[in-house]
Amino acid sequence: MRQSELFTKTRKEAPSDEVAKNAKLLIRAGYIHKEMAGVYSYLPLGLLVMNKIIGVIREEMNAIGGQELHLTALQDPAVWRTSGRWSDEAVDNWFKTNVKVGGEVGLAFTHEEPLTRLMVSHIRSYKDLPRSIYQFQTKFRNETRAKSGILRGREFLMKDLYSFSRDEKEHEVFYQEAIAAYRKVFRRVGIGEQTYLTFASGGSFSKYSHEFQTVTDAGEDTIHLCTACSVAVNDEIIAAQSACPECGNKTLTERTSVEVGNIFPLGTKYSEAFGLSYLDEKGERQLVHMGSYGLGPGRLMGTIVELLADEKGLIWPESIAPFKMHLVSLAGARGGDVQKEAEKLYERFMKKGIETLFDDRDLSPGEKFADADLIGIPTRVVISEKTLAEGKLEVKDRKTGAIALCSESELLGR
Amino acid sequence: MRQSELFTKTRKEAPSDEVAKNAKLLIRAGYIHKEMAGVYSYLPLGLLVMNKIIGVIREEMNAIGGQELHLTALQDPAVWRTSGRWSDEAVDNWFKTNVKVGGEVGLAFTHEEPLTRLMVSHIRSYKDLPRSIYQFQTKFRNETRAKSGILRGREFLMKDLYSFSRDEKEHEVFYQEAIAAYRKVFRRVGIGEQTYLTFASGGSFSKYSHEFQTVTDAGEDTIHLCTACSVAVNDEIIAAQSACPECGNKTLTERTSVEVGNIFPLGTKYSEAFGLSYLDEKGERQLVHMGSYGLGPGRLMGTIVELLADEKGLIWPESIAPFKMHLVSLAGARGGDVQKEAEKLYERFMKKGIETLFDDRDLSPGEKFADADLIGIPTRVVISEKTLAEGKLEVKDRKTGAIALCSESELLGR
Numbered sequence: 001m002r003q004s005e006l007f008t009k010t011r012k013e014a015p016s017d018e019v020a021k022n023a024k025l026l027i028r029a030g031y032i033h034k035e036m037a038g039v040y041s042y043l044p045l046g047l048l049v050m051n052k053i054i055g056v057i058r059e060e061m062n063a064i065g066g067q068e069l070h071l072t073a074l075q076d077p078a079v080w081r082t083s084g085r086w087s088d089e090a091v092d093n094w095f096k097t098n099v100k101v102g103g104e105v106g107l108a109f110t111h112e113e114p115l116t117r118l119m120v121s122h123i124r125s126y127k128d129l130p131r132s133i134y135q136f137q138t139k140f141r142n143e144t145r146a147k148s149g150i151l152r153g154r155e156f157l158m159k160d161l162y163s164f165s166r167d168e169k170e171h172e173v174f175y176q177e178a179i180a181a182y183r184k185v186f187r188r189v190g191i192g193e194q195t196y197l198t199f200a201s202g203g204s205f206s207k208y209s210h211e212f213q214t215v216t217d218a219g220e221d222t223i224h225l226c227t228a229c230s231v232a233v234n235d236e237i238i239a240a241q242s243a244c245p246e247c248g249n250k251t252l253t254e255r256t257s258v259e260v261g262n263i264f265p266l267g268t269k270y271s272e273a274f275g276l277s278y279l280d281e282k283g284e285r286q287l288v289h290m291g292s293y294g295l296g297p298g299r300l301m302g303t304i305v306e307l308l309a310d311e312k313g314l315i316w317p318e319s320i321a322p323f324k325m326h327l328v329s330l331a332g333a334r335g336g337d338v339q340k341e342a343e344k345l346y347e348r349f350m351k352k353g354i355e356t357l358f359d360d361r362d363l364s365p366g367e368k369f370a371d372a373d374l375i376g377i378p379t380r381v382v383i384s385e386k387t388l389a390e391g392k393l394e395v396k397d398r399k400t401g402a403i404a405l406c407s408e409s410e411l412l413g414r
Numbered sequence: 415m416r417q418s419e420l421f422t423k424t425r426k427e428a429p430s431d432e433v434a435k436n437a438k439l440l441i442r443a444g445y446i447h448k449e450m451a452g453v454y455s456y457l458p459l460g461l462l463v464m465n466k467i468i469g470v471i472r473e474e475m476n477a478i479g480g481q482e483l484h485l486t487a488l489q490d491p492a493v494w495r496t497s498g499r500w501s502d503e504a505v506d507n508w509f510k511t512n513v514k515v516g517g518e519v520g521l522a523f524t525h526e527e528p529l530t531r532l533m534v535s536h537i538r539s540y541k542d543l544p545r546s547i548y549q550f551q552t553k554f555r556n557e558t559r560a561k562s563g564i565l566r567g568r569e570f571l572m573k574d575l576y577s578f579s580r581d582e583k584e585h586e587v588f589y590q591e592a593i594a595a596y597r598k599v600f601r602r603v604g605i606g607e608q609t610y611l612t613f614a615s616g617g618s619f620s621k622y623s624h625e626f627q628t629v630t631d632a633g634e635d636t637i638h639l640c641t642a643c644s645v646a647v648n649d650e651i652i653a654a655q656s657a658c659p660e661c662g663n664k665t666l667t668e669r670t671s672v673e674v675g676n677i678f679p680l681g682t683k684y685s686e687a688f689g690l691s692y693l694d695e696k697g698e699r700q701l702v703h704m705g706s707y708g709l710g711p712g713r714l715m716g717t718i719v720e721l722l723a724d725e726k727g728l729i730w731p732e733s734i735a736p737f738k739m740h741l742v743s744l745a746g747a748r749g750g751d752v753q754k755e756a757e758k759l760y761e762r763f764m765k766k767g768i769e770t771l772f773d774d775r776d777l778s779p780g781e782k783f784a785d786a787d788l789i790g791i792p793t794r795v796v797i798s799e800k801t802l803a804e805g806k807l808e809v810k811d812r813k814t815g816a817i818a819l820c821s822e823s824e825l826l827g828r
Contacts, residue, residue: 122444
C-alpha cells in the first residue's frame with residue numbers, strides 16, 4: 001500500500017489522558033483511535049495486525065478440531081437466569097439495555113450460557129462428542145477501571161472456545177490439547193518465552209484452572225514463577241500453597257504480568273443448568289462435561305506492544321506485522337531516478353506478494369525515518385541517490401537497529 | 415469437512431414462532447440459531463456463507479479504493495449530541511445503556527458521527543482527499559418489528575462505507591463508482607438480475623439518494639419499476655413525480671422488494687457539525703463533502719434465500735455456498751468398497767482444494783438426500799454400490815435438479 005494513500009497520520013503526541021504505553025504508541029502510530037475510556041476503534045494498520053493475530057489463533061483452534069460460529073452480543077435474560085448469572089449481584093459488569101417493545105437484554109460479557117442452550121439441540125448421543133466450538137466475538141464489560149489501553153477495555157474482541165466432552169477423562173485430553181495450542185499461539189506471535197502457564201483456582205469442579213501470564217511491568221497481575229519447571233502460580237494459589245504444583249519447588253520468583261489467556265474446567269455446572277445431556281453406549285443419560293478457553297486478540301496485541309516496543313515506537317514480530325516491508329523512497333520533491341526506481345521496486349514487491357508499505361510521500365528523510373520507527377514494520381528498505389549510486393538497497397532491521405547495504409536478491413533471499 | 419463431525423444437526427421443523435421463509439430454512443438447515451426475536455447467531459454453515467459474502471463485498475470496496483477499519487459499538491453521547499442525533503426524538507431506535515462509573519452510552523445503529531470526528535485528525539489538506547473508509551460492523555437497532563428473520567434484526571452485521579471528497583463534483587465521481595461496485599456485488603452473489611437501482615429521496619443536500627431493491631414477495635418495500643431503463647423509484651418519489659427519473663416513462667410496474675443496499679449523499683451536514691475541513695490549493699479552508707454507503711451481508715444472505723430456495727430447502731449460488739461439493743457416501747453401516755472409495759475421493763477433493771462437505775454418516779439414503787437438499791450445496795456427488803459398479807459418480811445439480819452419471823475427471827472439468 002502507498003503511504004500517501006493511507007488515510008491515517010502519525011502524531012507526535014498521544015492524548016493527554018492516556019497513560020498506558022500500548023495505547024499511547026498505537027494511537028500515535030495511527031493503529032487505534034480512542035472513542036472513550038476503554039473503547040478503542042481499530043484503524044487500518046491496527047486492523048491488519050488484529051486480523052493476523054486472529055488468523056494465528058484461528059489456525060490453532062482449527063488444528064485441535066474447533067468449529068467456528070458467531071453468537072450474538074444481545075442476550076436473553078431468561079438464559080442467564082437459568083444459570084443464576086443475570087443479577088447484578090452475581091455479575092458486577094453487565095451492560096443492560098431496554099428493548100422498545102418491552103423487557104431488558106444484556107450485552108454478552110462471555111457466552112457459556114447461550115452456547116450451552118444452543119448445544120441442547122445438537123448433542124444427543126455419545127457419537128456427538130467430543131466437540132469444541134469457538135468464535136471471535138465482541139464482549140462488553142462494564143469495568144470500573146479502564147486505564148490500561150487495549151489491555152482492558154469496556155468493549156473488546158475475544159476468542160472464546162467451549163469444549164463438550166463425555167466425561168472428566170475425555171475433557172482432560174482436550175484440555176491438554178488446548179494448553180498446547182495456546183502455547184503455539186503465544187510462540188507464533190512472539191511472546192512465547194515471556195508467557196507462563198499459571199495455576200489458578202479451579203472452582204468447584206477442578207482443583208486448578210489455568211491462566212497464561214506474560215511477564216511485563218504493564219500487567220495488573222502478580223505471578224510466582226518456578227524457574228525449575230517454567231510454570232507459575234497466581235496469587236490465589238500461592239496463598240493456599242507456597243510451592244510449585246508441578247515440582248514442589250518453594251523458591252518462587254514474584255513478577256508482574258498480564259493475563260493473556262485462561263482455560264477453565266467447567267465440569268457439569270452449565271450442562272446441568274440447561275439439561276445438556278447425551279445417551280451413552282448403554283442408552284443411559286449422562287451430563288456433558290464442559291470447559292471454557294478465552295484469549296483476547298486485542299489484549300494480546302497490547303501485550304506485544306508493551307513487551308517489544310522501544311522509545312522510538314512499535315516493533316512487530318514478522319508473523320503479525322501489518323506489512324513485512326517498509327519501502328522508503330527519499331526522492332522527495334525532486335522525483336527523478338530515485339522515484340522511478342522506488343516505483344519499480346514497489347511493483348516488483350507487489351508482484352512477488354510481499355506485503356509492503358511504500359512511503360512515497362513528499363517529506364524529509366528525518367520525518368520518514370521517524371514514522372517508520374514509530375509504525376514498526378520489521379524491515380525498512382531505503383532507496384536514495386546514495387543507494388542508487390552504489391547499486392544497493394539500505395536495509396534496516398527495526399528490532400536490532402542494524403543497517404546493511406544489500407542487493408535486492410540478497411534482501412529477498414532472507 | 416466431515417458431516418459426522420459438523421456439530422449442527424438439521425431439523426424437520428422450524429421454531430413455531432418463526433414466520434419468515436429465510437429464518438425457517440436457515441434454522442432447519444443449521445445455518446443460524448434464533449436467540450431472541452430479531453437476534454440470530456450464525457452457526458458454522460451460516461458463518462461460512464456470511465464470510466464469503468463479506469469476501470465479495472470487501473473485494474469490491476477495496477477495488478474502489480476503500481480502506482477498512484473497525485469502529486466501536488459503544489458510542490459516546492457527546493459525539494451524537496454534536497449532530498443532534500442523540501435524543502430519542504431524533505432517532506427512535508437507539509439502544510442505550512449506563513456506564514458503571516457514570517453516564518450513558520449508546521449502541522451504534524450507524525457510524526457517520528464517530529467516523530467524521532475521527533477523520534478530523536487525519537484530513538488536513540486537499541492532498542488528503544478523496545478518501546473512502548469502510549467497515550464490517552455489528553449494528554444495533556431497537557426495532558419495534560422483528561418478524562422478517564435475518565432481513566431485519568435488532569443486531570446485525572453491516573458494511574458501511576463513508577466517502578470524503580473535496581467538493582460536489584469529486585463526490586459524484588466516487589458515488590458513481592460506488593453504484594457500479596454495488597451492482598458487481600449483487601451480480602456476484604447471484605441476485606443481479608432481480609436487483610434494481612432505485613431512486614429515493616435525497617435529503618437536504620441532493621435531489622436523490624439511491625437504494626438497491628431486490629424484487630421478492632418477502633420484501634417490506636414497494637418499488638415502481640421502469641422496464642425501459644431497468645431502474646426503479648421508491649414510494650416517496652412516486653408520490654412526488656409519477657415518472658421514471660431517467661427516461662420519463664410513466665408506465666411503471668409496482669413490485670414488492672427488499673432494500674439490500676443504500677447510498678446517500680450527505681453533503682456537508684456532518685463535516686459542518688464536526689468541523690471536518692481541509693485547506694485547498696489556495697490555502698483556503700473548505701468543508702469536506704461526504705457520502706454514506708450501506709450494505710448488510712446478513713440481509714443479503716436472507717434475500718438470497720428468499721429468492722432462490724425451493725420447497726426442499728436452500729439453494730446457494732456457487733460464489734457464496736458454504737461448500738462447493740456435497741459428497742454423499744451411501745456405504746451405510748456396511749462400509750466396504752463404497753466407504754473406501756468415498757474416503758479416497760474425499761481425500762482427492764481435499765488435495766485439490768475443492769471445498770467439500772463429506773456426508774460420511776451412517777444414515778439412510780433418504781435422510782442423506784433430504785439433508786443435502788435442505789443444506790443446498792450446489793453440486794451433490796453420490797457414491798453407492800450402483801455408481802461403483804458403473805465406474806461413475808452420480809452428480810446432481812441442486813438448482814436444476816438434473817442428475818447425471820459422470821466420471822471424476824468429467825466432474826472436475828466442469
